[in-house]
Amino acid sequence: MARLVFKSRVICQLLIFTLTVIALSQCTKLNVPKLLLPRSTEVHVDFTLTVERGCYTWLSSKPDAVSVQPLSAAKPPSLLQSSACSQQALVSSLSHTPLETGRGASLIQGQDTVTGHTLRCDVHIDHIHQIRVVTTTRQLFTDDPPLQLSVVALDSGGNTFSSLAGLQFQWVSVKDADTADITRFVRFSEAGYSSPRHILSLEEAGRRGDVVLLEGVRSGVAWVRVSLVDPEYKGVEPVKVILSVTDRLYLSPAHDTYLLLGSSLSYRVWKTVYDARTDVVLGVGGYELVVERDPDEGEDDVVTINQETATVTAVQLGHATLSLKHPSILRNTQVWIAVVMGTHKPLPSKSCFL
Structure with a gap:
C-alpha cells in the first residue's frame, strides 16, 4: 500500500512538472515577431533572434534567401551546428537577386526539443529606399x-x-x-x-x-x-x-547678483578643455557678454559692460540678464543682475561707564 502511494505521488509530481514545462514553453516568445532585412549583393545582413527559455531547433522555409543558424550562449556567441538547439539564432539575408524583383518573404521556425512548442518569425527582404x-x-x-x-x-x-x-x-x-x-x-x-x-x-x-x-x-x-x-x-x-x-563655458560669479547703483563687478569667463580650465578672452573667437534688458525696465541700460575687462557697471536701477554668447552656442550661460539703491542703518551702540 505504501509503495502504491509513493508511486502515485511520483506520477503526480512528474505530471505537474510536465504541465509546468509545457505551460512555460507556450508562454515563451521571440524577441520580435517580424523582421525586415535589406537585400545586398555584397554582404549578408544579420539579426539575432532570442527566446527566454527552452532549447529550440531552427528552420528557414527559404534557406537560399534567408538562413538561420543556432548560436551558443557564450559571450560573444559562436555558431553551432545547424541541428543543435539553442535560445539564440542568427538570421541572415542571403538574397543576391536583382533589387528590382521586389519584396521577398521567408518563415523562420523554432521548435522546442522537449515540448514541441513552435515559434514563428516572418522575414521580409526588400531594398533600401x-x-x-x-x-x-x-x-x-x-x-x-x-x-x-x-x-x-x-x-x-x-x-x-x-x-x-x-x-x-x-x-x-x-x-x-x-x-x-x-x-x-x-x-x-x-x-x-x-x-x-x-x-x-x-x-x-x-x-x-x-x-x-x-x-x-x-x-x-x-x-x-x-x-x-x-x-x-x-x-x-x-x-x-x-x-x-x-566649449563648456562658465561665468564666475555664476549666481544672481545685486549691485549698488554706481558700483562695478568683474566677471571671469572660462572653459574646460579635456578637464583643464582655460580663461576665455572676450572679443576673441566670437565670445562676448551681452546685456538683455527686462521689457518692463524701459530702453535705458541698467548696466554697461567693458568687454576688455569683463566688468559690469550699474548705471540705473532695475533688472537685467547678463548672457555669455558665441555663434555656436544654442543655449547661453546666463546670470540675473539687480541694481538697487544703497541704504544704511546705524549699528547699535552701548554706553560704557568707567
Missing part, C-alpha cells in the same frame, strides 16, 4: 564623451529595417574653411565603449558601419554626411546632419 541619421542630441561640448550617431533605413513604404548589420557606410565630416577640425570620428575600441560585433569587425578592416562615434574638437558648426557604399544602393541619397560643437 531612404536612410536617416538618429542621435540623442545635435549639440556637443568639446570636453564631453563621444556622441553616437546611428543610421536607420526605410523601404519605399516608410517601414524601418530591423537591422543594417554588415552593411558598410561612408561617413564624412565636411571640412572647409569654416568647419575644418571641428569634429573627429573615434573608434569604439579607442573610446572603450561596448559596440555590436559587426561594428568592431568593420573597424578592424578600416571601415565604418551603421553606428559611429563622433567627438567635438573645437567650437563651431559641422556637417556630417553619410551614404551607403554598396553599389546596388548608389541611387539612395546621402543624408547630412548639422552638429553644433561648443
